[in-house]
Structures are given as C-alpha cells and as structure tokens.
Amino acid sequence: MTTPRDHLWRPYTQMKNAAPPLEAVRTHGTRIVLADGRELVDGIASWWTAAHGYNHPHIRAAVAAQLEAMPHVMFGGLTHAPAEGLAARLAAVLPGDLDHVFFSDSGSVAVEVALKMAAQMWLNRGVTGRTRFLAFRGGYHGDTLGAMSVCDPDEGMHRRFGAYLPTQIFCDLPTSAERSAALDSCLARHRETLAAVIVEPLVQGAGGMRMHPPEVLAEVARVAQAHGLPLIADEIFTGFGRTGTLFACEQAGIVPDILCLSKALTGGTMALAATVATRAVFDAFRSDDPAAALMHGPTFMANPLACAAANASLDLFEGEPRLAQGRAIGERLEAGLAPLRGRPGLAGVRVLGAIGAVQWTEVPDLAAVKRRLVERGVWVRPFGDIVYLTPALTIDEPDLDRLIEAVVTVVCDATPA
Ligand SMILES: *Cc1c(COP(=O)(O)O)cnc(C)c1O
Numbered sequence: 001m002t003t004p005r006d007h008l009w010r011p012y013t014q015m016k017n018a019a020p021p022l023e024a025v026r027t028h029g030t031r032i033v034l035a036d037g038r039e040l041v042d043g044i045a046s047w048w049t050a051a052h053g054y055n056h057p058h059i060r061a062a063v064a065a066q067l068e069a070m071p072h073v074m075f076g077g078l079t080h081a082p083a084e085g086l087a088a089r090l091a092a093v094l095p096g097d098l099d100h101v102f103f104s105d106s107g108s109v110a111v112e113v114a115l116k117m118a119a120q121m122w123l124n125r126g127v128t129g130r131t132r133f134l135a136f137r138g139g140y141h142g143d144t145l146g147a148m149s150v151c152d153p154d155e156g157m158h159r160r161f162g163a164y165l166p167t168q169i170f171c172d173l174p175t176s177a178e179r180s181a182a183l184d185s186c187l188a189r190h191r192e193t194l195a196a197v198i199v200e201p202l203v204q205g206a207g208g209m210r211m212h213p214p215e216v217l218a219e220v221a222r223v224a225q226a227h228g229l230p231l232i233a234d235e236i237f238t239g240f241g242r243t244g245t246l247f248a249c250e251q252a253g254i255v256p257d258i259l260c261l262s263k264a265l266t267g268g269t270m271a272l273a274a275t276v277a278t279r280a281v282f283d284a285f286r287s288d289d290p291a292a293a294l295m296h297g298p299t300f301m302a303n304p305l306a307c308a309a310a311n312a313s314l315d316l317f318e319g320e321p322r323l324a325q326g327r328a329i330g331e332r333l334e335a336g337l338a339p340l341r342g343r344p345g346l347a348g349v350r351v352l353g354a355i356g357a358v359q360w361t362e363v364p365d366l367a368a369v370k371r372r373l374v375e376r377g378v379w380v381r382p383f384g385d386i387v388y389l390t391p392a393l394t395i396d397e398p399d400l401d402r403l404i405e406a407v408v409t410v411v412c413d414a415t416p417a
Contacts, residue, residue, distance in 0.1 A: 012157065019367055022374070027054035030395045032379055043380040043403040045392045048205070050268030051240050052316050053392040059267050062312035066305050075103070075301040082307035089314050090274060093246060096255030100282040102275045102294065103302040107236040107262035108142030110273035111198075113296050114232045114258045115146045117277060118196035121230070121284040124292045130195040134169045134187065134229070140206035141198065141234050150198050152207055155384075169194065173204075177215035180223055187227040196258070197224040198232040201248035202352065205237035209357035209388050211350050217252035230257035230281065236273070240264035241326045241393055243353035246317065257281050267313035272306035326393045329354040329400060333389060336404035345415035347385070357388040358407065364414035372413065376406040387411060 010021065023035035030053050032040045045051065052059070066082060073080060087101035102117075104110050115133060122130040135141070135150035142148070148158040149165040158165070169190050174180040187194070201217050204210040224231045233256035238248035242264070245251050249259070258281060262273035285294050316322065333356035337349050340358055347359040363385045373380045380387060380403065387410075389403055 019371070029053045029055075030392045030399050038377070040374065040377055040379040041395075041399045041402050043378050043389045043391055043407070045390060046268055047263065048237055048242060048390045049263050049266075051242075051264040051322065051393050052267045052313065052320075053394045054268070056267060056312075056316065058316060059269050059309050059312040062308045063269060063305055066308035070304050072300065072303050072305065074299075076297060080302075080304055080307075082304045082311060083302035086307045086310050086314070089311065090261070090276060093314070093317075094259060094276055095247065095249055097279045098255065098259050098276045099279060100277045102277070102296070103307075104273045104275065104296075104298045105271045105300050105303070105306075106142075107260065107273050108144040108147045109298060110236065110260040110262050110275045111141045111147040111150070111232075111234060112144055113275040113294075114198070114234075114260050115150070115196070116296060117258055117275065117281060117294065118230050118232060120292075120294065121281055122195055124284045124287065129193060132166070132168055132190070132193050132195065133232075134171060134190065134194055134197045136173045136199055136204070137170050138173070138204045138207040138210050139198070139200055139234075140204065141200075142236075155207065173199075173212055174216050174219055176213075177219040180219045183220065184223050184226075187223060187229065191227045191229060194229055196230045196232050198234060200234045201238055201254075201256075202243050202251060203238055203248070203355060206383075208359070208384055208386055209350060209355060211352045211355075214252040217249070218254055221252065221254040221256065232256060232258045232260070234260045236260050236262045240313075240317065241322045241353070242355060242390065244323065244327050244330060245353075246323065265313070266306050266309035267316065269309040269313075270303075270306045272303065272310055322393045326354040329391065329393065329395065330356075332397070332400055333404065336401065337408065339408055340411060343412075343415065344417055346411070354393055355388065355390050356404075356407075357386050358411055359386045360415065361385075362415075369410055369414050372410045373406055376402075376410065378403050378406040380407060 024032050025035050026033040030042050032042050090101050091099040133150050138152050141150045149168050151158055171183050171186045199220055221231050233249050235247055239261045257278050259276045266272045330353050334351045337356050341349050347361045350357045366382050369382055
C-alpha cells in the first residue's frame, strides 16, 4: 500500500530507512506547529532563512499586496518597481561599490552566476585560460554542478560526483593573518589558470560552522588582490545580521568583487537570491559585442512576490534593532553553552554573532539525538559532527533558553563525561 508520502523524495535523505519526517501545519514567531498539535521552538530558523521569525505581519502584508497586483512577470525586456527598488536598496547597504544586482532563485544558482561572471569577465577582457577557481577546504557553496565543484572535495556531500565536476584548486584557510604563506604560494603557482577566489566570509556554514577571525578574511582578500584575482564572497549564510553585522565582510573592512546573497534575503518567506558585482566587474560586460553580455536568465528571475518580501525584510532590518538582537543572542549562547566547554568527547564550542555550534570528537547516534531534541520541544538538526543553533534574530529569551537548555542536556546525555 502506498501513502501520499511515498511519492516524495526528501533532501539528503536515505529513503530506505530514514526516520519519517514530522508534519508541519503552521508556523508563527519562532515556533513550528506539528499536525499532532505539538509546538517546537525552532533553533535553526528553517536553514537560517527566517531572520524575523515566521509569518511576520509586515512581510505577509507586502507579499499579499504584491499578489493582488502582479505575482509574476518575465524579466527579459520588462522591469518592475519591486526589483528596481530592491536592487537599489541592496546596493545602498552593501559595502563599497557592490552596485550591480543580478537576481536568481536559489543560493546555488547565485553561486553559479558568480562563477560565470568571474570566468566571462576574463574572456570579455580578452584573457583566455582562466578556467578554474580557488576554494577553501571545509567550504560549502551549494548543490549544483559548478557550486559543488568549489565545495570541500573530501568532506562535502559531493565526493561521489568527483568525476563529473570541473577540477578546482583547494587550499586551507590561513589559521591566522600571519600564516598566509601557503595561500600566497598556491595563488602564485596557479594564478594564470584561475578566474577567482571564492570564500564564505567569517563562517563556513554547512561545512561545519567553522569560524575564522576578520583578520584572516582581510588577509585572504589582500592576497587575492595581490595576485590580481577577483574575490567572490558567498554571504548566503552570513548575510543579513547572522554574524553581528549586516554583512560579514564589513567586519574585515573588505569589498569583494562579487557577493552572493540568498537564505535570509526574503526573511524566509520565499526563494530569491542575488549575485552582486562591483562597478569594475559590471563594466567588463558593457560592450558593443552582444556576446559579451552575461549569459544567464532564470525563468523566475526577480519574481515580484519574492522582491516584495525582500523589500519588506529590509524595512525590518532598517526599522528594528535586528543587529543588536543578534548580538544579544550571541552573548546568551556564549553564557548558556559555556558548561560544555572543555567537556570530554567534545572538540569545541564556538559562538559568533547569532550562531552557536558544538562539535563532537566522537559522533553519537545522531538519529537518537534528533529524537531527544524533539522530545524536549525544540527543532534542532545536528549534522556531521556538530549540533548548532541559528535561531531567528527575534527569538525571545525564554525560547532561546529552552533551545540552549535542550542542546546542553542532550549533548551531555549523548557525551558522558
Ligand atoms: C545554503 C547555501 C548555499 C546554497 O543555497 P541554496 O539556496 O540551498 O541553493 C550556498 N552557499 C552557502 C554559504 C549556503 O549556506
């Protein structure tokens, strides 16, 4: 007998024996309501998208109004106020002259577009042979082929696809600003074949919540520039207040040549992504040659509903103290997770902005850990060797404390001292 569920193929899931998913029927604030009436405090804001909590009335109203006027229209040859306004606002809040916005519909595609921009920029300048990218071990940039090729080649979820992927150059992130010699010599060796360097600023997210100080990011930017290579900053995870500033690059005082956004761009309401280029990158595409144009154009590019949601999300970042809220979450995470520091069986406890991560040395039975977290009324999804919290920036103290308490208790139970 089949059930409706048998027709779904689920993300990163072994369909033969995975625990059945929980059915969600409603969301509000920082809560997910299940079909059986249980209500879970969401510790990860639906993969870090719901920055203002779920169903924010201001975003809902903006999307509803747009739905009345024009849910979608193609972007080739047409334009509309929601996209124009959003592009201008993103240009205004992003550092430096990151002023030229290309919209798409997912983070992976935003990365694909960034890689294509960098590669075609060289071709448009008459330089051939720059067909590869330098990426960092531990990184994650998405699940499409080009994005997969710049993810960690060994630890990522994509090892099996090695033979299908373009071969890139990988390097370790420098451990400090003074230790950039390996990166420097790697770039010196390969620079004639490289189109760009790609990095996740301050935090390698899906690769394991590994953090590096702003000085290291600044050094990566400096070394890339010294070798004449554009820098792509993948802020899909870090953008919109997650690390304590609106964008992680601000903390290092750098302006990347290309920057990718998605995840929290619409406040978690719907799919939208952006690849933003500096004036110099954009200018490399302005030409009398039609073939020099950027050759990309997703069907649902700049979807008006999604742009309306993103504009409303930016209103909230402007009008409400999100960055301060994020930093307060960080302080509470720091204090709340402190009892786990130094505990045997754990490799570390890391906090940056509104991100808290606990890493195991020996990974316990994650299915059991996930079950226990749900039993304690929280929605937290450990993966690899870590369990982490990235709640909505609007979470209140009781809900945050419940998340922290659940993680501390469950980690202690799973990691006997
Ligand atoms: C999630 C993520 C992506 C991929 O975004 P999708 O919308 O899932 O395609 C790329 N880069 C980073 C840093 C991410 O966190």
